[in-house]
Amino acid sequence: MLELTPDEWTAITLSLRIALVATLGALPLGLLVAWLLARKNFWGKALLDGLVHLPLVLPPVVTGYLLLIAFGRKGIIGAFLERTFGIVLAFRWTGAALACAVMAFPLLVRPLRLSFEAIDRKLEDAASTLGANRLWVFLTISLPLALPGLIAGMVLCFAKALGEFGATITFVSNIPGETQTISAAIYTFTQIPGGDAAAGRLVIIAIVIALVALVLSEWLSRRAGTRLHGE
């Protein structure tokens, strides 16, 4: 039963690639936004907080549609990207990664923000008296101390990106080999007669990947935790 067809393999590797690119791509902006929300007071902070969390509460199809309007080949940002850099996102796997990154962004930012808020700022003060400028304080003190939150955020982001369906299919459709992820493939198989076996195989794969990711993150967080508090 677990003999996978080439199409199914493609859907699996494509899903992993999209989720990985989405997670790594969202990371720099996620760090910045989490830091701003945790540490700075500025005009429009509540608005930024709201914007970050919007994909969590909006219907995914709405997010996908907004992405299509903005990043489609005739969209404001999409047309600009194609004209200037030759980058096309609509109906490409890179577009799927963008949709996943937007949808998973709140899950990346939240644990990071909590970690940054939990850091004892007196340690950062101590580092600055020892000669570390702001960037070095961040790199050698704040970021390592926020490592458990960073791991949790990245795993949540990856898992969400792996399972994203609504926004992705709205923005980049369901093209085998290009934008058909595991979720989209399962959906497709359930729509055709005799597709149950294939859908079942992919369902099992999806469960296995999710479990491995969770166990791995638990292990990494524990290791990071003992590094912080152990002897």
Next chain:
Amino acid sequence: MLLVDVEKNLGGFSLSALFASESGATALFGPSGAGKTTIVNLIAGLIKPDRGRIVLGDEVLFDNKMRINLAAHKRGIGYVFQEGRLFPHMTVARNLDYGRRMRGLAHNPAETARIVEMLDIGPLLARRPGKLSGGERQRVALGRALLMRPRLLLLDEPLAALDATRKAEILPYFERLRDEAKMPIVYVSHQADEVKRIATRIVRMDAGRITATGGLELLSA
């Protein structure tokens, strides 16, 4: 030489202080809430005065009229905090080496060995700060401040968290530092017995004001 002439308002608390100290150990002495830690934080550059002037040697660290406010990481002032503030994710050895690396100073194994031996922290080097005792933690914190090669050492109630035995164990290190290394020290304390042993000069404070400056005779007054 250190010159401090500062004013700072913090919520309901107002601080106004003027004192100078030559070499040796100057004690900021007074009850809690007198503003001693605030002064030390102003000298270190962790908080900014509202008005005034701070000069160390021939360098102006802060002057509101000249619009000078040197960032904390550029001041080269060693600071031992009341709670040690060791970095929990680094070994003791990495903690000790942190200031030297951040300031881009050359590695000097002989100096490190000398300070590690003086503070008797050799057996702790590979450990992380989490499980150190209070006394061990303060000795490492002192070593970390010394190894950044500071031009002034700020000690903010460095013994407050320790019991009498541990205090007696650490006090001699401060005396050696003052007498052998000729390190200028600003020592914050509300304990007369500590101040008597460490200080060569006393700045007595109460409620954000300096009430007296002078020698050790102030303690018996």
